[in-house]
Amino acid sequence: MKKMLIVFSFLGFVYACNNETSSDKTSGTESTTKxxxxxxxxxxxxxxxxGKFTNVDVKPELDKVMAEAGLKVYDVKCGSCxxxxxxxxxxPGWKGVTTRxxxxxxxxxxxxxxxxxxxxxxxxxxxxxxxxxxxxxxLTDDDARHVYEFMRKNDGVK
Amino acid sequence: xxxxxxxxxxxxxxxxxxxxSCKPKGASNAAAGGSAEKAYVAPxxxxxxxxxxxxxxxxxxxxxxLPSGRLFRVIPVFSVDPEKGYxxxxxxxxxxxxxxxxxxxxxxxxxxxxxxxxxxxxxxxxGNGNNTPRVARIDNxxxxxxxxxxxxxxxxxxxxxxxxxxxxxxxxxxxxxxxxGDNQDVPIESYKDNFKGVISFISIGKxxxxxxxxxxxxxxxxxFDLSRAGKGPSHGWFFFSCYNSEQANxxxxxxxxxxxxxxxxxxxxxxxxxYLKAGKGVKKQVRYAHNTWDEKTHSAKHEIxxxxxxxxxxxxxxxxxxxxxxxxxxxxxxxxxxxYIVGSGKLAxxxxxxxxxxxxxxxxxxxxxxxxxxxxxxxxxxALHGEVKKPGLGPLHTxxxxxxxxxxxxxxxxxxxxxxxxxxxxxxxxxxYYSIGHLSIPGGDTRKxxxxxxxxxxxxxxxxxxxxxxxxxxxxxxxxxxxxKMQLILDFPTIGEPHYAGSMPASLxxxxxxxxxxxxxxxHPYAAKGEKESKxxxxxxxxxxxMTSIRSHFAPDNIEGVxxxxxxxxxxxNLEQDWDVPHGFAIKGALNAELLIMPGETQTLKxxxxxxxxxxxxxxxxxxALHQEMQGYLRVSPAGSNVPLSFSLGKKGADAAEKxxxx
Numbered sequence: 001m002k003k004m005l006i007v008f009s010f011l012g013f014v015y016a017c018n019n020e021t022s023s024d025k026t027s028g029t030e031s032t033t034k035x036x037x038x039x040x041x042x043x044x045x046x047x048x049x050x051g052k053f054t055n056v057d058v059k060p061e062l063d064k065v066m067a068e069a070g071l072k073v074y075d076v077k078c079g080s081c082x083x084x085x086x087x088x089x090x091x092p093g094w095k096g097v098t099t100r101x102x103x104x105x106x107x108x109x110x111x112x113x114x115x116x117x118x119x120x121x122x123x124x125x126x127x128x129x130x131x132x133x134x135x136x137x138x139l140t141d142d143d144a145r146h147v148y149e150f151m152r153k154n155d156g157v158k
Numbered sequence: 159x160x161x162x163x164x165x166x167x168x169x170x171x172x173x174x175x176x177x178x179s180c181k182p183k184g185a186s187n188a189a190a191g192g193s194a195e196k197a198y199v200a201p202x203x204x205x206x207x208x209x210x211x212x213x214x215x216x217x218x219x220x221x222x223x224l225p226s227g228r229l230f231r232v233i234p235v236f237s238v239d240p241e242k243g244y245x246x247x248x249x250x251x252x253x254x255x256x257x258x259x260x261x262x263x264x265x266x267x268x269x270x271x272x273x274x275x276x277x278x279x280x281x282x283x284x285g286n287g288n289n290t291p292r293v294a295r296i297d298n299x300x301x302x303x304x305x306x307x308x309x310x311x312x313x314x315x316x317x318x319x320x321x322x323x324x325x326x327x328x329x330x331x332x333x334x335x336x337x338x339g340d341n342q343d344v345p346i347e348s349y350k351d352n353f354k355g356v357i358s359f360i361s362i363g364k365x366x367x368x369x370x371x372x373x374x375x376x377x378x379x380x381x382f383d384l385s386r387a388g389k390g391p392s393h394g395w396f397f398f399s400c401y402n403s404e405q406a407n408x409x410x411x412x413x414x415x416x417x418x419x420x421x422x423x424x425x426x427x428x429x430x431x432x433y434l435k436a437g438k439g440v441k442k443q444v445r446y447a448h449n450t451w452d453e454k455t456h457s458a459k460h461e462i463x464x465x466x467x468x469x470x471x472x473x474x475x476x477x478x479x480x481x482x483x484x485x486x487x488x489x490x491x492x493x494x495x496x497x498y499i500v501g502s503g504k505l506a507x508x509x510x511x512x513x514x515x516x517x518x519x520x521x522x523x524x525x526x527x528x529x530x531x532x533x534x535x536x537x538x539x540x541a542l543h544g545e546v547k548k549p550g551l552g553p554l555h556t557x558x559x560x561x562x563x564x565x566x567x568x569x570x571x572x573x574x575x576x577x578x579x580x581x582x583x584x585x586x587x588x589x590x591y592y593s594i595g596h597l598s599i600p601g602g603d604t605r606k607x608x609x610x611x612x613x614x615x616x617x618x619x620x621x622x623x624x625x626x627x628x629x630x631x632x633x634x635x636x637x638x639x640x641x642x643k644m645q646l647i648l649d650f651p652t653i654g655e656p657h658y659a660g661s662m663p664a665s666l667x668x669x670x671x672x673x674x675x676x677x678x679x680x681x682h683p684y685a686a687k688g689e690k691e692s693k694x695x696x697x698x699x700x701x702x703x704x705m706t707s708i709r710s711h712f713a714p715d716n717i718e719g720v721x722x723x724x725x726x727x728x729x730x731x732n733l734e735q736d737w738d739v740p741h742g743f744a745i746k747g748a749l750n751a752e753l754l755i756m757p758g759e760t761q762t763l764k765x766x767x768x769x770x771x772x773x774x775x776x777x778x779x780x781x782x783a784l785h786q787e788m789q790g791y792l793r794v795s796p797a798g799s800n801v802p803l804s805f806s807l808g809k810k811g812a813d814a815a816e817k818x819x820x821x
Contacts, residue, residue, distance in 0.1 A: 076677055076688040080708040080733055089808070090710065090784075131783045132709050138674060138735040 046122065050115050051108025056145070058103050062157045063149050069142075070150025077137040078147065084154050090132050098148070098155045106151065107144040110137070196638050197648035199226035204668070207600050207661040209613065210269045210283050210296075211634065216654030217264045219285055219296065224600070224611055224661055225636055227650030235294045235303050236264030236287045238751075244303075246751035248727070248762040249682075250451075252460035256308050257445040261290045267316060268658040272367065276323035276389045276496075276605030280666030282367045284319040284328055291315035293330055293360060295367055297453075300672045304451045307369045310444035310466055311338045311356040317385040319360070323393050323605065327372065327427065330358040331382035331398050338376070339442075349407040353379035357398065358466075359427060368450070373434050374468045375425065375478065378531025379405050381414070382423075384489050384555070389605050390496030392514040394428035397499050399483065399490035403530065415505060419482040419538065421530070422490055422501050424517060430469055430477045438474055439467035454681040456759045472532025479521060480530050482538040483510055489555040493564065493579050494605050498543055500564060500579075502553040509553050509566060511582060513543035544582045549575050554595060555658075557602030559609030559639060565602075567594040567614065574614060574637065576644060588644040590635055593617040599639070600661035608663065612637045612644065615656040623651065632656055673737040675758030682760035684729035689713040694805040701726045701803070707741040707755065708733040709782040711807070712775070715790030719803030722767060722796055728753070728775075731760040742778025745792065752778045767794040 048054065074082075081090035097106065101122070109116045109123060113136045116123045127133060139147065199205050205223030208230075213220055217237030221230045238245030238254065245254050245262055254260055264287035272282040282304075283296040291309035296302065309315050314333030321328040335355040337344050344352045354376055361372040381402040388395035403420045406413030433439065442465070449460045471478035481501075489502035499512040519525075520540035527535045552570030559565070564579050572593055576586040596615045600608040614635040623631060631651035638645045677687055686692045686704040692713040695702045701724050706713045712730075720726055730743045734757040744752040745765055753761045767773065777788035795801045 075690045077733065077735065080689040080706065080711070080713065090708075133782065135709055135734050135739060136736040138676075 044119070046120060047102050047105060049105040049108035049112075049120050049123075051104075051112035052141075053104045053107040053111075053144075056103040056107060056148070058148075058152075062153055064153075066146045066149035067153040068150075070146035070148070070153075073139065073143050073147050074150055077139070077143075081132075081134075088130070091130055091134060092126060094151055094154055096155060098151050098157075103148050106148055107141075109134075110147060111139055111141070111144050193638065193645050193647045196645075197225040197227065197636055199223065199228070204664060206664060207608075207611075208664055208667055209598075209659055209661040210271075211615070211652055211659040212266050212269050212285060212657040213653050214267065214632075214655030214657055215265050217266055217287070218653065219266060219269060219283070220653050221301065222634075222650070222652075223664075224613070225647065227634065227636060227648050229650075229653075231301055232653060233296055233301050233303065235285050235296065236261075236266055236292060236306075238262040240751040241754070243751055243753045243761060243763070246763070247753055248764055249457040250761075252458040253303060253306055253449050253451060255449060255460040256290050256292070256447045257310075257462065258290060263289075264292060265289045266294075266654075266657075268319060269660050270319045270321045270328060270603075271660050271662060272325045272362070273321060273323050273604060274325065276393075278601055278604055278606075278660075278662045278666060279325075280662055280670070282325075282362075283660070284321065286315050286318035286330065288315055288333070291330065291332070293319045293328065293369065295362075295369060297367075298667050299670050300453065302451065304367070305369055306447070306449045307360065307371070308446040308448070309358050309371070310446040311336075311354075311374060311442075311468075312358060317357075317382040317398050320385040320387055320396075321362075322387040322396070322427075323389045325362045325364075325367075327359045327361055327387075328369075329385055329387075329396060329398075330360060331385055332356050333381050333383065335379035335381065346407055349379060350405045353405075353407075355380050355382055355400070356468075357382065357425070359430070369448075371446075371463075371466050373430060373439055374466050375430065376468050376470045376472075377423070377478065378533065380421070383487065384491075386490055386492040386499070386603065388492055388496055388514065389494070392492065392496040392499075394426065395514070396425040396427055397490050397492065398423040398425070399487040399501060401486045401488075401504075415486055417485075419484045420487055420503075421480040421535070422483045422487060422499065422512070423533075424479045424481060424536075425471075426477055426479075430474075433469055433474050433477065434467065439469050441465055442468050453675065454679060456675070456680065456682045456761065475534070476521075478533045479517070480533050480535045481512060481517065481541045482527070482535065484508065489553070489566075491556040491558075491564075491603070493558050494560070494607055496605070498579050500556040500566070502556065502566065504552055504554065504569070506553065507548065507551065509546035509549050509556075509577075510538075511543045511546065511579065512541045516543065517541045546577050546582045546584065549577065549584055550587070555597055557597055557599040557612065558607050559599060559602070560607045561609055563609075565597060565599065565612050565639070565644075567597040569593055569595065569617075574612060574644060576639070586643050588637060588646060590614045590616055591622055591633070591649065592620065596656070596658040598659045598661060600663070603660070608661075610638070610640055611661075612639050613659065613661070615652070615659060617655065619651075622649065634659075673757075674735050675756060677731075677733065677735060677758045680731065680758055680760060682729070682731070684727070684762065685760040686713075686729070686731045688733065689807070692805075692807070694719075694803060696803050699724050703728045703805075705730045705743075706733050707731070707743070707777065707788070709739070710777075710784035710788040712743075712777070712788065712790050713807045714805035715807050716809075717791070717805045718793040718795075719801045720767060720792060720794050721799060721801075722770060722794065724767065726765045726767065726792070728763045728765065729760055730755050730763070732757055734758070739781060740779050741781055741788075743775060744778050745775035746773045754779060767792075770794050770796050 086093040086095040207224035209222040234244035291312040295305040297304040312332040316333035317331030319328040335353040402414040483501040484506040485503040525540040550568035550571040635649040732755040
């Protein structure tokens with residue numbers, strides 16, 4: 001009987017070890033980290049970030065309709081934590097954000113917060129400053145685009 | 159090899175001993191080693207089934223995973239719950255309103271799932287309130303109570319809320335017969351003349367599940383106990399066990415055990431529907447509450463209804479039939495084919511199994527044994543398929559697997575006995591620890607059981623767990639029934655006293671589970687959609703605070719100008735749009751509880767300050783690294799003071815000086 005027990009506990013140990021090695025793949029909240037991007041680029045592109053937006057079409061001039069819609073989203077979902085100046089509140093102020101990041105990065109960040117905070121160097125550096133993970137506010141793709149346009153307006157694009 | 163054989167022999171001997179002594183002993187011989195891994199669900203892995211368990215006298219329902227036995231959630235149903243602010247927030251208070259006013263507790267005994275074609279469809283879970291007769295509907299998308307209906311002419315809503323195979327109706331049969339009608343101030347001794355046992359049929363809306371009392375049946379003054387709907391060939395019928403056919407009203411443990419047989423009541427509800435359509439019902443004036451929760455306004459609505467339609471089966475002869483059933487029957491269970499109805503006499507040493515086909519023939523041939531209270535009594539032998547002989551002591555409830563077998567719980571001999579429905583032959587028995595009441599197989603009350611596990615819900619746990627004072631937890635035990643022999647794989651504690659429970663595959667619910675309430679669909683009249691809309695408004699002596707919460711602050715977080723004599727309403731809107739990020743709200747000295755506000759939701763805490771001073775409020779549900787900073791102050795000044803009403807967030811010293819809070 002004692003022998004049986006030893007065998008069992010050994011089996012359990014092996015099982016646990018196997019489990020551990022396989023579980024680090026699923027750590028973190030969302031999908032696993034892929035080493036290839038959608039366009040076949042083998043490495044992570046820190047300029048673009050992780051997410052569905054690969055190529056955002058941005059006109060040189062401001063789209064006022066979109067910016068207006070973006071303001072509405074800002075008022076409900078963003079304004080609690082982000083000022084439009086460069087003052088940090090809970091999150092960083094938005095002044096100049098469109099000059100610091102590409103549109104793809106911003107739109108990926110606001111729609112895919114968890115993954116970005118887990119692996120994007122710039123997002124992780126920002127989290128070290130703010131110490132509050134940005135809530136995923138469940139923005140639609142359109143919401144994200146509108147907010148980006150509003151950010152451009154805030155940065156003085158006419 | 160030899161030693162394990164010896165072990166097995168010892169184990170078998172112990173089991174036999176257990177059975178012979180008919181009372182629970184030594185717990186250490188339970189769960190033979192090596193079977194626990196069947197209940198093991200690795201960290202991060204999902205369970206196969208959701209198990210909804212009645213919380214008994216806690217008034218709540220709890221949700222566990224099977225086979226792990228892990229507790230996922232306690233759903234507040236009939237009792238206030240400070241953890242979630244249920245019954246404390248202004249929005250949820252109406253859910254617990256009754257014709258007697260606000261009743262903050264009940265005794266939840268049974269759960270029932272909505273069905274389509276005799277199978278669980280995963281949409282709603284129902285529970286009964288035993289004491290102040292009520293039935294509740296839980297929305298399986300939100301795991302919250304969506305509706306509660308009170309049952310008039312009823313007392314001790316015990317044989318409830320059992321459901322028909324297309325969710326046409328669920329029933330609410332009274333445990334206590336009571337005086338019904340205009341004059342209810344009658345001597346208790348006049349029980350036999352004045353007391354009636356009423357069964358209510360509650361219809362369920364096809365789309366949204368809304369409940370309505372379709373009709374009531376006026377029946378002799380007995381105690382209705384458990385119930386099951388017919389299915390398949392017996393669809394259109396309902397079966398109820400009842401006791402106290404002696405119609406005693408005192409010392410029932412003796413006086414209600416006089417007769418050798420009590421009854422199972424068979425109800426032809428399709429026939430009742432016909433009579434209802436033909437206008438044979440009588441409208442009675444009553445008062446009962448109907449309360450509904452609206453996920454758009456995040457609020458409950460309470461209304462009083464005043465009329466029910468009553469059918470009298472003593473006049474409308476072909477709705478109801480009594481079938482004799484030995485002795486003080488408790489369980490009354492229909493098998494998956496719908497042909498067999500298993501009665502269980504608490505005090506009987508056999509299990510009678512009735513045949514639906516034979517019942518129909520007996521009715522057609524009028525094979526009666528007289529009448530009881532104007533209802534025909536079918537001859538016992540004419541309805542009987544057969545008896546399971548010497549199965550154990552104190553049979554209570556029976557569930558079924560997918561292979562034609564039945565599993566009956568035995569309270570007195572503390573065991574589960576497996577037997578074949580057709581042959582009535584006993585196949586296997588296992589001890590439970592201890593005094594099992596209900597038992598449950600996933601889908602075991604439907605046409606499609608998943609015969610994988612049976613879970614025992616036990617009344618007593620002496621010796622099983624670390625002692626916790628005079629009271630010990632109740633427990634559930636999971637047995638693997640996939641093989642020929644039942645095998646105990648896990649036991650786990652439960653809340654309250656578990657009665658019936660149901661389980662369904664996780665796939666029926668998991669992907670439909672609500673993650674957030676969309677902020678732009680929030681129609682609460684006091685919602686603040688965005689910090690810009692946060693404000694404080696005085697209306698006479700009422701102060702309405704339109705407050706928002708997001709990681710990690712409230713807006714506003716400084717409020718002044720409230721005076722003694724004011725009633726303060728904190729309407730807190732949670733601006734988060736992320737899964738599992740509720741925020742809480744509590745304020746010092748509130749004679750109430752907290753709020754727990756889901757993402758996108760608005761909830762209101764009423765607070766009547768009784769002292770002058772500055773009162774802190776804070777978030778109660780850990781939300782972020784700066785959760786501890788999620789706080790604020792409210793200043794209360796004496797009545798008649800001239801402190802202006804003001805509110806602010808994030809104003810620094812210089813800004814604050816612009817708006818001095820003067821005396």
